[in-house]
Amino acid sequence: MSEPLRIKIKNQFTPVHLISHIVLLGVGLVLLYPLIFMVLAGFFSKTEFTSTVLGVFPIPKAPTLANYKALVMGSIDTAVTVYFRNSIIRTAYNTFWALITSFLAGYVFARLKFKGKETLFLIMLATQMIPTTLAIIPTYLEYARFPFAGGNRIFTGGTGILNTWWIYLIGGPAINIMGTFLVKQSLEKVPIELDEAARMDGAGTFRLIFQILFPLQLPIMAFIAITTALGTWNDFITPFFYTSSDSLQTLPAAITKLSSVGASPGAVINYPLIITLSLGVTLPALLIFFFFQKYIVQGLASTGIKG
Amino acid sequence: MDKTAQILGKSSFKRVMRRHRDAVIAAVILTPMLLFWLILSGVPTIFGFFLGFFNWVGLNDTPDFIWFDNFIRFFKDPVYTGALWRSIWLGGLVTAVTLISGFGAAILMNMPLIGKGFYRSLWYIPAVTSTVATTQVFNILLDTNNGVINNFLKSIGKEPIIWQYSAGWGIFWIVVYSAWKGVGGAALIWLAGLQSVDQTLYEAADIDGAGRWAKLKFVTMPGLKPIATYIVITSLIGAIQIYEQVLFITNGGPYGQTEVLVFRIYRDGFWDFNLGMAGASSLIMAVIVIVATVFYYKWSTGSDKRMTIPNKPIKRGR
Numbered sequence: 001m002s003e004p005l006r007i008k009i010k011n012q013f014t015p016v017h018l019i020s021h022i023v024l025l026g027v028g029l030v031l032l033y034p035l036i037f038m039v040l041a042g043f044f045s046k047t048e049f050t051s052t053v054l055g056v057f058p059i060p061k062a063p064t065l066a067n068y069k070a071l072v073m074g075s076i077d078t079a080v081t082v083y084f085r086n087s088i089i090r091t092a093y094n095t096f097w098a099l100i101t102s103f104l105a106g107y108v109f110a111r112l113k114f115k116g117k118e119t120l121f122l123i124m125l126a127t128q129m130i131p132t133t134l135a136i137i138p139t140y141l142e143y144a145r146f147p148f149a150g151g152n153r154i155f156t157g158g159t160g161i162l163n164t165w166w167i168y169l170i171g172g173p174a175i176n177i178m179g180t181f182l183v184k185q186s187l188e189k190v191p192i193e194l195d196e197a198a199r200m201d202g203a204g205t206f207r208l209i210f211q212i213l214f215p216l217q218l219p220i221m222a223f224i225a226i227t228t229a230l231g232t233w234n235d236f237i238t239p240f241f242y243t244s245s246d247s248l249q250t251l252p253a254a255i256t257k258l259s260s261v262g263a264s265p266g267a268v269i270n271y272p273l274i275i276t277l278s279l280g281v282t283l284p285a286l287l288i289f290f291f292f293q294k295y296i297v298q299g300l301a302s303t304g305i306k307g
Numbered sequence: 308m309d310k311t312a313q314i315l316g317k318s319s320f321k322r323v324m325r326r327h328r329d330a331v332i333a334a335v336i337l338t339p340m341l342l343f344w345l346i347l348s349g350v351p352t353i354f355g356f357f358l359g360f361f362n363w364v365g366l367n368d369t370p371d372f373i374w375f376d377n378f379i380r381f382f383k384d385p386v387y388t389g390a391l392w393r394s395i396w397l398g399g400l401v402t403a404v405t406l407i408s409g410f411g412a413a414i415l416m417n418m419p420l421i422g423k424g425f426y427r428s429l430w431y432i433p434a435v436t437s438t439v440a441t442t443q444v445f446n447i448l449l450d451t452n453n454g455v456i457n458n459f460l461k462s463i464g465k466e467p468i469i470w471q472y473s474a475g476w477g478i479f480w481i482v483v484y485s486a487w488k489g490v491g492g493a494a495l496i497w498l499a500g501l502q503s504v505d506q507t508l509y510e511a512a513d514i515d516g517a518g519r520w521a522k523l524k525f526v527t528m529p530g531l532k533p534i535a536t537y538i539v540i541t542s543l544i545g546a547i548q549i550y551e552q553v554l555f556i557t558n559g560g561p562y563g564q565t566e567v568l569v570f571r572i573y574r575d576g577f578w579d580f581n582l583g584m585a586g587a588s589s590l591i592m593a594v595i596v597i598v599a600t601v602f603y604y605k606w607s608t609g610s611d612k613r614m615t616i617p618n619k620p621i622k623r624g625r
Binding site for chain 2: 233255274288290
């Protein structure tokens with residue numbers, strides 16, 4: 001593949017290459033269309049959006065920055081700032097814990113020897129097969145009947161931890177099984193002699209983990225951080241199902257409540273506001289993606305193929 | 308006496324520590340994580356399976372143990388068998404469309420093109436967006452009165468279509484949305500597979516005078532077999548659980564004709580408060596997914612030693 005650049009450029013103009021370029025770019029731009037639409041629609045004022053006949057590329061006659069300003073600085077008719085704050089706190093919290101639990105548990109399963117290790121790991125992997133959506137209703141019941149919380153006398157009587165910050169916090173320290181699997185796989189490629197050498201030099205377990213092994217796992221840790229961050233950032237299930245008060249909503253949950261799913265039947269859907277909030281969810285996710293895309297590509301490939 | 312006991316106690320503690328050092332460290336690290344995991348997923352999942360054996364309508368109702376009645380109803384009631392069947396064929400359709408288009412893209416991305424990396428990122432962008440946000444754009448495009456597509460149809464002199472009245476169009480847009488979101492990821496995994504095919508085989512094929520098509524058929528396809536099984540099964544397992552796009556694009560309508568099983572579970576649980584049926588459906592869905600995974604695992608470890616697990620996005624904090 002180390003042909004000179006001149007030949008490589010010349011090769012781009014053979015019919016097959018040209019067609020590939022056209023297809024990849026053309027279809028790629030079509031894939032981008034919904035996002036382009038979103039950005040354009042963001043320049044409409046509320047009244048103009050409903051009164052304009054929307055074309056394929058809607059351009060407002062009187063473009064306004066009000067929606068974008070509302071995103072950055074907050075606005076009167078929505079608690080955008082609160083949603084943003086909640087989204088950011090949740091994302092940071094879950095990402096922080098995902099890194100810690102994946103790395104420590106990955107270390108345990110890759111390096112330590114104890115009885116029942118393989119069995120425990122297999123059970124953990126097996127639970128990954130059970131569809132997470134199916135736990136929504138039982139989770140609701142569990143949170144509602146959480147012992148001694150939210151006015152509960154043991155199990156009943158109150159609302160448990162529903163509609164409190166606890167529903168966001170409680171999941172954090174739970175083991176991240178996918179992450180554990182990835183770290184384990186990656187640590188097993190690091191020769192054990194490295195650990196032994198470090199111990200000979202007098203490093204304790206703590207130091208060995210954080211000063212020697214952790215820096216070697218940075219790419220896979222970056223992948224875990226990005227997927228957790230994007231997953232939490234885009235997640236609407238937790239806030240939508242287990243909270244109701246406005247001060248606990250995140251951006252995706254706020255959109256859900258405004259959309260046809262959450263609005264009362266027959267209500268007119270406020271699309272300009274939905275678009276504004278959608279931009280608020282989408283643009284930061286795109287930023288994260290652009291900065292760390294290298295790790296996503298690497299990580300995705302390594303989840304599928306070993307070695 | 309006192310002193311000896313102290314020394315003895317201390318040294319025996321030390322001895323235990325030395326002999327079971329690994330186990331102690333593992334326990335200290337894993338126990339809290341597993342406890343929190345139990346609260347987050349373990350207890351609700353097991354609880355959910357038991358729900359299926361109860362008649363429990365409404366949160367304040369007292370649950371009745373009714374053995375297998377919910378499961379019997381599941382297989383007799385066309386609402387549930389219909390939803391299950393729809394999950395399976397819709398999942399198959401989504402998988403087929405996503406993987407075939409992804410494969411085409413991967414073949415093109417695997418050529419020595421300038422700007423490969425750019426194309427890879429461009430195609431992957433939909434995957435990082437939020438389902439809630441992007442389905443709303445689809446809804447604006449599909450609006451009956453002022454939707455972009457209907458406006459376009461009117462402008463070229465065609466009748467506008469009321470998408471929401473037709474189950475066929477509903478399914479069509481669910482498939483389009485799912486493929487839109489999934490094609491980039493599929494292309495990336497296919498691409499990793501294409502790059503793992505032994506390059507010397509292509510050189511050998513060149514010497515034998517094989518054309519582009521012959522190389523695809525006799526070198527690429529057989530070399531891709533392991534990754535193909537992986538991606539087909541994991542995509543299928545993911546696609547039969549599709550429900551978010553159903554919720555936001557058609558909301559099960561018209562008249563429940565686009566209801567898939569996971570959507571039905573959501574509906575039973577949160578609209579009809581029929582917790583027993585939701586639990587029974589969950590258990591059936593879980594059994595299907597587990598059987599498919601085990602089947603795949605046996606198959607893939609039988610043919611080669613690749614270690615793969617269901618490709619599930621890392622989603623936390625439920």
